[in-house]
Amino acid sequence: MQPSSVCVILIVIWVTNLFLLVQREEKQLEASLDALLSQVADLKNSLGSFIYKLENEYDRLTWPSVLDSFALLSGQLNTLNKVLKHEKTPLFRNQVIIPLVLSPDRDEDLMRQTEGRVPVFSHEVVPDHLRTKPDPEVEEQEKQLTTDAARIGADAAQKQIQSLNKMCSNLLEKISKEERESESGGLRPNKQTFNPADTNALVAAVAFGKGLSNWRPSGSSGPGQPGQPGAATILAGASGLQQVQMAGAPSQQQPMLSGVQMAQAGQPGKMPSGIKTNIKSASMHPYQRFMSRMEKEAAAVTPRDLTAAQSSSC
Incomplete structure (x- = not known):
């Protein structure tokens, strides 16, 4: 076999292998692009639903649902990075995209594929969509x-x-x-530390005397009533006073006794004037006068007065 024939055969085999390699790379690239497009579509749908919630359901949106949306987006981004870093995924940076046709006219196919975002594929649009580097302003800021x-x-x-x-x-x-x-504050029960009814009753009693009973202490009643020691106490004091005077001044005993006897003779069945005056003064106890005045004021109390007194005391 001639050397030229061998060279031709080797060239044919190399071209065939190269063609097969290119075909395999193209299939691999198409599969990677399909997987990448699927992941990007899922990510786009999740972002769209999350933005819709933020714009239309913000009044009933809860923080746990927001965290769930962030977790879903984070998981999809991680999956997209895994697809890009997979060993079977070719390096997309080695692929070159060249625009074949640029036209300022409206392209319906381009509108459909981009969901209405890119109506034309002109000289103004190509630098933005096919850019592989950041904008010049962003590059300048990054350098700074x-x-x-x-x-x-x-x-x-x-x-x-x-x-x-x-x-x-x-x-x-x-x-x-x-x-x-x-x-800890939420776990503690919020117990009420006061009773409104008791508070109202206390305010009414202090401010207007409402609810106070007409109780008379022992020894506050008038004379002549059995079982009440008010007059007996005064009489005993008067007798003791007479006995002291009799012991200290015996020369004046007879005139005093005669004066008492004359008073008793002139007004039979009655006590001397001095003792009688003391008994009259003890017949109306100050507490009884206070209670009668409180009862009159409590009877004139209205619910409006009670509410005003409670608010002023608080």
Whole structure:
């Protein structure tokens, strides 16, 4: 066999292998793109539903449901990263996309594929949609941040990190303390420490004397009633006073006795005038006068007066 024939055969085999390799890579690329499009579609649907909840159901949206939505989005992003980092996924950065047709006219197929977001594929749209680098302004800001970060020394950066960690720790501790206090406060039953009926009765009794009973203490009744020692006590005091005077001044005993006897003779069945005056003064006890006045005021009390007195006392 001639060397030229061998070279031709080798070239044919190499081209065939290359073609098969390209076909295999194309199939692999298509499968990877399909999986990537599926994951992106799921992520887009989750984002759309979450945004719809935030815009239309914000009044009945709860924090646990928001956390569930964030957890779903985080899981889908992790799955998308796993698809991109899979060993069977080709490097998309090695693929080059070149726009073949640019037209300022409206493209219905492009509208349908992009769900109405891109109506035309013109020179103004292509740089934004096919850009592989950030915008020039973003690149400039990133460079500025990188330069500022490089100026900070290692010691200063470590101090700032420690200070920030300390602030975060204090903030987390305060938040945990507030959560514990709120939980303990919610577990304690809110018992009422007062009785409104008793409070109203106490205010009415103090302000207007309502509900006080007309009770007479012993020794406050008038003379002439049996079983009440008011007059007997006064009489006993008067007798003791007469006995002391009789013992201290015997020369005046007879005139005093004669005066008493003359008074008794002139008004039979009655006590002397001095003792009689004392008994009359004891017949109306100050507490009885207070109770009668309180009863009159309590009878004139209205519910409006009771409410006003309770509010003023509180």
